Amino acid sequence: MTRHRGACLAALLLTAAAVLAGCGGGEPPEGVANVPMLDNFYARDVTRVPVGGTVRRPNAISITADGVAVENLTVRNALVNGVFWTGVRGYRASHVTVSNNKDYG
Numbered sequence: 001m002t003r004h005r006g007a008c009l010a011a012l013l014l015t016a017a018a019v020l021a022g023c024g025g026g027e028p029p030e031g032v033a034n035v036p037m038l039d040n041f042y043a044r045d046v047t048r049v050p051v052g053g054t055v056r057r058p059n060a061i062s063i064t065a066d067g068v069a070v071e072n073l074t075v076r077n078a079l080v081n082g083v084f085w086t087g088v089r090g091y092r093a094s095h096v097t098v099s100n101n102k103d104y105g
Contacts, residue, residue, distance in 0.1 A: 059084040076100050
């Protein structure tokens with residue numbers, strides 16, 4: 001019974017992921033790659049971006065390791081957060097400039 005529930009749950013999650021993937025409003029414009037980040041992982045293993053192309057992610061920089069220092073960085077036009085630390089202990093940002101990000105720097 002438990003094995004059957006697990007298989008049903010897995011099938012349900014895969015179906016939901018496929019449905020949600022189709023809600024992105026179509027393909028991005030030529031030369032643009034959308035790289036969605038979910039809870040603590042990127043939704044793609046490999047993304048090929050053409051030379052001169054643009055990469056769009058909800059969070060421009062997402063940091064999930066302890067003790068990371070970010071220095072001398074400028075982040076603009078992030079769809080959500082410019083620099084985002086989550087679930088970490090000890091971090092530092094020095095000389096970081098953020099502008100025109102939707103939520104936090």
